[in-house]
Amino acid sequence: MPDDLQPGVLDQITWDVAVVGGGNAALCAAITAREAGAHVVLLEASPRSFRGGNSRHTRNLRAMHDRPDGVLVEAYGEDEYWDDLLRVTGGQTDEHMARMTIRASAGAPAWMAARGVAFQPSLSGTLSLGRTNAFFLGGGKALVNAYFATAERLGVQILYDTEVTAVALNAGLVRELTLVSRGFPVTLRARAVVVASGGFQANTSWMRESWGEAADNFIIRGTPFAKGTVLRDLLAQDVAQVGDPTQCHAVAIDARAPKYDGGIVTRLDCVPFSIVVDCHGQRFYDEGEDVWPKRYAIWGRLVAQRPDQIAYAIIDAKADPLFMPSVFPAIRAGTIRELAEKLGLDPATLEATVAGFNAAVVPGSFDGARLDGCQTEGLEPPKTHWARTIDTPPFSGYPLRPGITFTYLGVKVSEQAQVLMNDGRPVANLWASGEIMAGNILGRGYLAGFGMTIGTVFGRIAGEQAARYARN
Amino acid sequence: MHETDAAILTEANRVMEICNACRYCEGYCAVFPAMTLHRSFAEADLNHLANLCHNCKACYYACQYAPPHPFGVNVPQAFALLRDETYRRYAWPAPLARLFERNGTVVSLVTALVVTAVLLLTAGLTAPGTLVHAAVGARAFYRVIPWAVMAGVATLALGYAVLAMTIGAVRYWRQCGSAQVTTAAILRGVHDAFTLRNLGGGGQGCNDKDESFSTTRRLLHHAMAYGFLACFAATCTAAFAADILGWPAPYPWFSLPVILGTLGGLGLLVGTSGLFGLKLVTDPTPLARRLLGGDIALLVLLWLTAASGMLALGWRQTSAMPLLLAIHLGPQESPHFP
Numbered sequence: 001m002p003d004d005l006q007p008g009v010l011d012q013i014t015w016d017v018a019v020v021g022g023g024n025a026a027l028c029a030a031i032t033a034r035e036a037g038a039h040v041v042l043l044e045a046s047p048r049s050f051r052g053g054n055s056r057h058t059r060n061l062r063a064m065h066d067r068p069d070g071v072l073v074e075a076y077g078e079d080e081y082w083d084d085l086l087r088v089t090g091g092q093t094d095e096h097m098a099r100m101t102i103r104a105s106a107g108a109p110a111w112m113a114a115r116g117v118a119f120q121p122s123l124s125g126t127l128s129l130g131r132t133n134a135f136f137l138g139g140g141k142a143l144v145n146a147y148f149a150t151a152e153r154l155g156v157q158i159l160y161d162t163e164v165t166a167v168a169l170n171a172g173l174v175r176e177l178t179l180v181s182r183g184f185p186v187t188l189r190a191r192a193v194v195v196a197s198g199g200f201q202a203n204t205s206w207m208r209e210s211w212g213e214a215a216d217n218f219i220i221r222g223t224p225f226a227k228g229t230v231l232r233d234l235l236a237q238d239v240a241q242v243g244d245p246t247q248c249h250a251v252a253i254d255a256r257a258p259k260y261d262g263g264i265v266t267r268l269d270c271v272p273f274s275i276v277v278d279c280h281g282q283r284f285y286d287e288g289e290d291v292w293p294k295r296y297a298i299w300g301r302l303v304a305q306r307p308d309q310i311a312y313a314i315i316d317a318k319a320d321p322l323f324m325p326s327v328f329p330a331i332r333a334g335t336i337r338e339l340a341e342k343l344g345l346d347p348a349t350l351e352a353t354v355a356g357f358n359a360a361v362v363p364g365s366f367d368g369a370r371l372d373g374c375q376t377e378g379l380e381p382p383k384t385h386w387a388r389t390i391d392t393p394p395f396s397g398y399p400l401r402p403g404i405t406f407t408y409l410g411v412k413v414s415e416q417a418q419v420l421m422n423d424g425r426p427v428a429n430l431w432a433s434g435e436i437m438a439g440n441i442l443g444r445g446y447l448a449g450f451g452m453t454i455g456t457v458f459g460r461i462a463g464e465q466a467a468r469y470a471r472n
Numbered sequence: 473m474h475e476t477d478a479a480i481l482t483e484a485n486r487v488m489e490i491c492n493a494c495r496y497c498e499g500y501c502a503v504f505p506a507m508t509l510h511r512s513f514a515e516a517d518l519n520h521l522a523n524l525c526h527n528c529k530a531c532y533y534a535c536q537y538a539p540p541h542p543f544g545v546n547v548p549q550a551f552a553l554l555r556d557e558t559y560r561r562y563a564w565p566a567p568l569a570r571l572f573e574r575n576g577t578v579v580s581l582v583t584a585l586v587v588t589a590v591l592l593l594t595a596g597l598t599a600p601g602t603l604v605h606a607a608v609g610a611r612a613f614y615r616v617i618p619w620a621v622m623a624g625v626a627t628l629a630l631g632y633a634v635l636a637m638t639i640g641a642v643r644y645w646r647q648c649g650s651a652q653v654t655t656a657a658i659l660r661g662v663h664d665a666f667t668l669r670n671l672g673g674g675g676q677g678c679n680d681k682d683e684s685f686s687t688t689r690r691l692l693h694h695a696m697a698y699g700f701l702a703c704f705a706a707t708c709t710a711a712f713a714a715d716i717l718g719w720p721a722p723y724p725w726f727s728l729p730v731i732l733g734t735l736g737g738l739g740l741l742v743g744t745s746g747l748f749g750l751k752l753v754t755d756p757t758p759l760a761r762r763l764l765g766g767d768i769a770l771l772v773l774l775w776l777t778a779a780s781g782m783l784a785l786g787w788r789q790t791s792a793m794p795l796l797l798a799i800h801l802g803p804q805e806s807p808h809f810p
Contacts, residue, residue, distance in 0.1 A: 049540050056536050059496055118676050120499030137674050138534030139496030145533060145683045258543075263536050265493035325511050327493040 005157060007184035015041045015157075016470035017463070018177060018190035020164045020230055022046065023053030023223075024140075024452055025434025026196035027147035028459025029466070031115060033194070034154045036467035041190070042156055043179060045163040045197070045225045050261075052144030053198050054222035054406065054435070054451075057263040059140055060122075060133040061456060062449035064106045071119045072109070076132045078102050084132075085447055092244075092443030097415055101441055104457040109134050112456065116146035128293065133449040140452075164197065164230055167430075169237045172421070174430050192466035195419070196434040196459060199407035200228020201248055202260065207404075210246035217309035219253060221403045224260035231436055234411055239427070240420045243408035243439025249446050250300025253403030255310055256328045268398050269323035271299060272386050273368065274313040275357050276400065278306040281340070281349035283357070287313075288385035291371065292323075297446055304402040311400045312343050314354065317392040322368045330396035339395045358389040406451065410439035417462040429469055431462035477557055484518045484554045487545050490537060497531040499674040502664070503547075504531075520648050522554035526670045528678030528689075532758040539757070552760035562647065564639035580769040584776070587625075588802025594621050595794055611720045616794040622801065623715075626707075668693060682755045692746035696774065699739020703781070706733035722788055733781065740778035744771045773803045 017033040019026050022044030030042045044051050064081050065072050081102045085093060109119065118137035122130035129135075136143045151158060159181055166178040177188045200206045202224045207215035220226075235241050257266035272292050276299075277283055285302050289295055303311045320330075333339035340350035357379065364374035366388055376383045411419050411432050418426040419437075434455040441454060488507060491497065498504045503524045510517055529548050537543035563569040595616050614622070664670060671678050671690040680689045710729035713719045723729050748771050751764070780800035787793055 118674065120674060135499075137499045137676070138530060139494075139536065141536050142496075142534035149684060261536070261541060263494070264496070265490055265537070267493075321511065325489070325492050327490050 005159065007181045007186050010159075010181060010186045010188055013041075013189070015039055015188070015190040017041075017192045017194065017466045018043060018188060019194045019196060019463075020167075020177070021053060021196035021198060021434065021436075022051045022158075022160075023196065023198065023434060023455065024055035024058070024143065024147070025436075025455030025459040025462075026053075026194070027055075027144070027151060028456050029194040029196055029431070029433055029463035030151050030156045031147065031154065032460045032463030033192075033467040033470075034151065034156045034463075036464060036471070038192075038467035038470050040156045040467075041188070042151065042158045043162045043164055043177075043181075043188075044158065044160050046160065046223065048160045050223065050225070051148065051160060052141060052223075053226065055144050055455070056141045057222050057261075058136075058143075058449075058452050059264070060129065060135045060449040061108060061112075061452040062105065062133050062447060063108055063453065064102050066106075070109055070113075071121050071134050072131065074131050081105075081132075085442075085450070088445035088447050089443055090445065092445075093441050098441045100415055101454060101457045104460075105453045108453065108456045111460070112143075115150045117143050118146070129448055163225075166233050167193065167195070167230060167237075169234070169239070169427065169430075172425060173428050191470035192429045192431070194417075194431045194433060194459075194462045194466050195230050195234070195411070195436055196432065196455070196462070197230045198223070198226040198228070198435040199248075199409065200231055201226055201404045201407050203227040203229075206232070207248075211304070214304055214309050217401060218250070218304070219255075219257050219262065219266075219401050219403045220260045221251075221253065221257075221262055221266070221405050222260070226406075226435070228407070228409075231409070231411065234419070238422050240412035240422045240424075241409060242412045242437075243410050243443055245409040247409075247444065248407045249297060249405040250304060250402045251296050251405065252299035252303050252311070252400040254326060254328050255399035255401040257401070257403065262403070265327040266403065267296070267324075268313065268326050268400065269296075270313050270315055270319065270326070270398060271296070273319035273322050273388075274315045274398075275354070275383070275390065276311050276313050277345070277350065277353055278311050279308050279345070281345045281353050283353060283381060284311075286381050286384055288375070288383045288387060290385075293448075299400070300402040300404070303400050309402055312345065313398045313400060314339070314350075314390060315396050316390045317394055317396075318388060320396065326398065328398075330398060332394045332396050334393045334395075336390075336395055339397050343397045343399065354390050357383070357387075358391060361387050361389050405446070406435050406438075408439045408443060410435070410437045413437045413440055413458075416465050417458045418465065429466075431466050433458035433462040480550075480553045480557055481515060481518060484522060484550045485513050487547055487550045488513050488518065488521065490543055490545055491531075491547065494537070496536075497534060500530045500534075501526060501528065501670040501674070503551075516647050516649055518554060519558045519644075522551040523558060523644075524670070525551040525555065526668070526678075527552060528671050528673055529758045530673045530678050530685075533679050533683045546758055548758040549760050552763055556760070556763055556766075558644065559640075562640050562643040564636050564643065580766075580773060584773055584803040588798055591617055591621070591625075591798040591801055592795070594618070595798060612788070612793070613721050613797060616797055617801070623711075625801070679758075680750055681753055689747070689750060692743045692750070694743070695739040696743025696747065699736045699741075699743055699778070700774070702732045702736030702739060703778070704736075706730070706736055730785065734785065737778045737782045737785075740774055741782065744775040744778065747771055748775070777803045 016038035017040045019030045019042045026042060030040050034040045064076055064078055066075050066077060082099055085098055119134050120137040122135050162179055162181040164177050164179045168175045174193045179186050179188055202220050204215055206228060253266040254268050269292055271287050274287055275283055276287050303309060331342050333342055336351050336354050337347040340347040360376035360379035362375055362377050366372055366374050371385050374385060374387045376387050413419055413432050414426055417431045417433055419430040419432050420426050438451060438454045442450060492507055503521055506521060506524055527548050531547050532538055535545050537545035560569045668690050673685060677685040677687040680686045706729045710721060714721055780796050784793055784796035784800050
C-alpha cells in the first residue's frame with residue numbers, strides 16, 4: 001500500500017475494516033483486525049506529531065494477575081480489582097461486562113509486549129501502583145510509537161490529518177464514512193467500522209451545554225482532537241447512549257497550563273499541605289480530607305464551581321519539599337500581604353483567612369505520609385489532616401483551574417463491543433472501543449490505568465469481530 | 473560565562489524542570505533517576521546530568537512535550553550543547569579549548585596534517601629518497617622516521633594527553649562537588665561505561681536513526697572503543713618489546729603487537745565508518761547541529777589512523793610504507809580535543 005495514498009484514490013477503495021481514531025484503542029483494534037487478515041485503514045484526525053489521542057499522556061495499564069508477572073508484583077485478583085472499580089464508580093458500572101474486562105486484562109501485558117510495547121518497574125512517586133499497574137517504558141507516547149510501528153509493519157494503512165465527520169447509518173448498517181483527509185472531502189467505504197475516537201472534552205461548545213460559560217475556563221489535559229464529532233453523529237442517529245452526558249473527569253491543575261496537551265506535568269500535589277482559597281480569598285473545602293491520590297479528582301469539580309473557575313493553593317516554606325515538583329514556579333513572597341498582591345487577591349481578606357486558619361490549628365504530630373489527624377477546631381470548613389500554621393516565609397501560591405481528563409458520555413455496546421441502537425438491536429457492522437464506550441463500565445470516577453485496560457481489551461475484541469464480519 | 477552559555481544553561485534547566493515533573497523516562501538511562509534526586513538544579517547538577525547523557529534519544533521520541541508541542545522539550549539537544557560547554561570550560565589548557573570552540577573541525581584536521589608534514593619532512597631530511605623507496609628488514613620503520621623522533625613525539629603526545637585529561641577530569645570533578653563516592657558506585661560506573669548500559673534504552677536498544685530501536689550504535693561504539701584499546705595495547709606491547717626486550721620493529725604477523733593492532737585497527741575502521749554512516753541517516757531533530765563538525769572530525773582522525781595503520785602493515789614491504797607510516801603517526805600524535 002503506498003504511503004502517500006491521496007484523497008482522490010480513497011474514494012475508489014472498499015476496505016475490510018476502517019478504524020476511526022489513533023489512540024491505544026484504535027491501534028489495538030487495527031492491529032488485531034490486520035492480524036486476522038483484514039485490509040485495514042486507520043483514520044487519525046491529528047497530524048503525525050500529535051498522533052495517539054489521550055494515550056500519549058498515559059503511562060500504565062491496570063492488569064489483573066494471580067501471581068507476580070513481569071513488572072507486576074505480588075497478586076491482584078479479579079475480586080479485589082472489581083471491588084476497586086465498584087468503589088470509584090459508586091455502582092455506575094456493569095458487573096458482568098466489568099468482570100469480563102478485568103479477566104481479559106490478565107492477558108493484556110503479554111499481548112502488548114509481543115507487539116512492541118516495553119514495560120518497566122513503577123516510577124518514583126507512584127510506588128503505590130506497582131502492584132496493580134504495569135508501567136510503559138517511556139510512557140504512553142512510547143506505547144503509541146510502538147503500536148504505530150507494528151501496525152505499519154503489518155500493512156495497516158494509516159492516514160493522518162484525516163477527520164471523520166459523519167457515519168452514514170441506514171437500516172442497522174454503516175453504509176459509508178464521510179471524512180476530510182488532508183483538507184479534502186472523501187467518502188470512504190468499509191465493510192466493517194470500529195469507532196475509537198474518544199470523548200468530547202475538547203469540544204468547548206458541547207461542554208458549554210452542561211457547564212455554561214464556566215467551560216471556557218476549563219483546561220483540557222489531553223489531546224485537542226477529542227471533539228466528539230463521531231460520538232455526536234451516532235447519538236443523533238438513534239444509537240443508544242451510556243454515561244452521564246453532563247459529567248467529566250476533572251482534576252485541579254496549575255492554571256498556567258496550556259489550553260490543551262499539558263499532560264502530567266501541570267498537576268499540583270500541594271493541596272493537602274495548603275489552604276485553598278477562591279478569588280475572594282475565602283476557603284471553601286477541607287483540603288486535608290484524605291490522601292491526595294484519593295482526593296485529587298474531586299478538586300477539579302470544586303474549582304469549577306467557584307467564581308471564575310479559579311482558586312489558589314497557599315503554602316509556607318515548611319510545605320515546600322513535601323510534594324512532587326511542579327512545572328511552573330511557585331509565586332513567592334515574604335509576607336501574606338505581598339503574596340495576595342502578586343496573586344491578584346485582596347490582601348486584607350487573605351491575611352484574615354490565613355490568620356483565622358492559623359488560630360484554629362490544633363497542635364499535633366505532623367506526618368505528611370499518612371492521615372495524621374493534625375486538624376483545625378471551630379473553623380468552617382475544617383481542615384481535618386495536615387493542618388499546620390502558615391507562618392514561615394517565603395510563602396508560595398499556586399493558581400488552580402479545572403483540568404479535564406475525559407468525558408463519560410458514550411455509545412452503548414454489547415460485550416462483543418458491538419454498537420447498540422436505542423431499540424436494543426446491534427448495528428451489524430459497527431464496533432466501538434476506548435473512551436467512546438468506556439462509560440459502559442466506568443460511568444463515574446476513575447481508577448488509574450483502567451482507561452487503557454478498557455481500550456486494550458475492547459480494542460482487541462472490536463478488531464477481531466470487525467475482521468471476522470468483513471472476511472465472511 | 474558569555475551570553476550563549478547562559479542561554480544553554482537556562483534551557484537545560486527549563487527542560488529538566490519539565491522532566492522532573494513528568495518522570496515518564498525514568499527507565500531509560502542514568503540521567504532521570506539522578507534527576508529525581510533534585511528539586512531544583514544548580515549549574516553543577518545540570519553539568520553532571522548533561523555528562524550522564526549518552527545521546528541515545530529514547531527520551532526525545534517518547535516525549536509528549538517534544539516539538540512541535542509548545543513546551544518543545546529536547547533533552548538530547550539541550551544536553552549535547554551543555555556537554556560541549558563543559559568540555560570547553562574544564563578542558564586544559566584553556567587557550568586551546570577556546571581555539572577549538574571557534575573551529576574545532578578545522579583545527580583538528582589542520583593539526584593532524586601539520587604533524588604529518590613534520591614527520592614527512594623529518595623523514596625526507598634524514599636520508600634523501602627514504603620516502604619513495606621500499607624499506608625492509610629490521611629497524612625498517614626507524615630508517616623512515618628515526619626512533620628518537622618517533623618515540624619522542626609519541627611520549628610527548630601521550631604525556632600531554634594524560635596531563636590534559638587528568639587536569640580536565642579533576643576540574644570537572646571539583647565543580648561537581650562530589651562529596652562521598654562509594655567503591656560500589658565507582659564499580660557500577662566502570663561497569664556501565666564498559667558495557668555502555670546507558671546505550672541500552674532500558675533493554676530494547678536506543679533510537680539510532682528514528683523512532684525505531686536498535687543496538688547498532690552501541691555495538692559500533694564498542695567496536696571503536698575496544699578497537700582503540702587494542703591498538704593502545706599493541707603500542708604498549710611493541711614498546712615493551714623494542715625498548716625493554718630490545719627486539720626492534722617490525723614484528724611478524726603472528727606476534728602480539730601485530731595481532732592486537734590488526735584487531736584494533738579493524739574495530740576502529742568498522743566502528744568509525746559505521747558511526748559516520750549513522751550520522752548521515754539519522755533524524756537530525758534531536759541533535760545539536762553545530763556540534764556535528766567536531767564529531768565528524770574525531771571520527772575522521774580515528775579512521776585515518778586506523779586505515780593508514782592497516783595499509784602500512786599490509787604494504788610494509790613496499791615503497792608506499794614510508795608515506796603511510798607518516799600519515800599513520802600524524803593524526804595520533806597531534807593534540808585532540810576534547
